[in-house]
Amino acid sequence: IVIEQDLPFAIMRGQFYLCYQPKVRLTQGRAMGIEALLRWRHPTLGEIPPLDFIPLAEESGFIFEITLWVLERACRQVKEWERKFPGLKLAVNLSPFLLNRPELVEHVKRILRETELVPDRLILEVTESGLMENIETGRHILTELQQLGVQAAIDDFGTGFSSLAYIRNLPVSLLKIDRSFIQGIAENSKDATIVDTIIHLAKSLDIEVLAEGVETESQVVLLSQMDCDYAQGFYFSRSLEAEKLQQWLEKYN
Ligand code: G
Ligand code: G
Ligand code: NA
Numbered sequence: 497i498v499i500e501q502d503l504p505f506a507i508m509r510g511q512f513y514l515c516y517q518p519k520v521r522l523t524q525g526r527a528m529g530i531e532a533l534l535r536w537r538h539p540t541l542g543e544i545p546p547l548d549f550i551p552l553a554e555e556s557g558f559i560f561e562i563t564l565w566v567l568e569r570a571c572r573q574v575k576e577w578e579r580k581f582p583g584l585k586l587a588v589n590l591s592p593f594l595l596n597r598p599e600l601v602e603h604v605k606r607i608l609r610e611t612e613l614v615p616d617r618l619i620l621e622v623t624e625s626g627l628m629e630n631i632e633t634g635r636h637i638l639t640e641l642q643q644l645g646v647q648a649a650i651d652d653f654g655t656g657f658s659s660l661a662y663i664r665n666l667p668v669s670l671l672k673i674d675r676s677f678i679q680g681i682a683e684n685s686k687d688a689t690i691v692d693t694i695i696h697l698a699k700s701l702d703i704e705v706l707a708e709g710v711e712t713e714s715q716v717v718l719l720s721q722m723d724c725d726y727a728q729g730f731y732f733s734r735s736l737e738a739e740k741l742q743q744w745l746e747k748y749n
């Protein structure tokens with residue numbers, strides 16, 4: 497109840513902050529980009545995980561304002577890093593609820609203009625299941641974003657019962673394979689076969705592929721052998737606040 501009551505005030509009370517997790521290009525070991533992840537530090541409850549408040553934000557519609565806050569903040573940060581880390585891409589999570597808010601496109605346009613971030617640096621991540629549940633409005637809004645130069649990624653791929661044959665017809669440039677499939681690839685040959693198949697099918701459709709939740713070196717070796725483009729996970733780095741992430745990038749990029 498406290499969470500619900502306090503959520504609408506979290507922005508103005510300065511309780512939100514962002515962490516970033518690198519997305520590493522496997523052939524280079526360097527970050528192609530970073531994913532912004534929202535954090536809420538509550539004065540009495542402490543850290544509240546996004547899984548506990550994003551659904552409430554979606555129900556109340558407050559997710560719109562929150563997403564604009566994340567976008568503005570993260571775009572400004574990446575613009576600040578432009579000279580240090582040229583070409584670094586920024587991914588922001590897009591709730592499926594926002595696929596029904598066409599005015600989002602104008603806000604993205606405005607934020608890119610105000611922060612002077614080049615549109616092709618921005619990737620919006622939508623979960624596979626969220627996209628499939630809003631397929632028509634999703635196609636519309638992703639197409640308009642693509643016309644701005646903004647890219648789209650499918651998050652948590654493999655959990656949403658869609659198929660690549662279907663996704664091929666959407667303006668999507670990156671597929672993120674859900675970490676539940678990555679977890680077992682070194683031990684379970686069926687998981688490895690599934691991941692290998694997804695990678696090769698996606699690439700044959702000109703869609704790049706990222707493996708989520710990569711935690712071990714043997715996973716990295718296997719994914720490299722499978723020609724997976726990118727990986728993200730604790731093996732490389734957990735999500736870090738801006739200052740710590742900058743240190744990571746200075747070390748590895
Ligand atoms: O890193 P973490 O434990 O915070 O992520 C938990 C979940 O919360 C992930 O599914 C992630 O996509 C989601 N999430 C994190 N930040 C945001 C955000 O800014 N917007 C939305 N819609 N989801 C987010
Ligand atoms: O759904 P999305 O990919 O946006 O969510 C990211 C979530 O995955 C966050 O909760 C983040 O903390 C978590 N995460 C990131 N890397 C790893 C990893 O290597 N292993 C595990 N178990 N979780 C991870
Ligand atoms: Na994501």
Ligand code: MN
Pocket residue numbers: 651652672674708
């Ligand atoms: Mn994911």
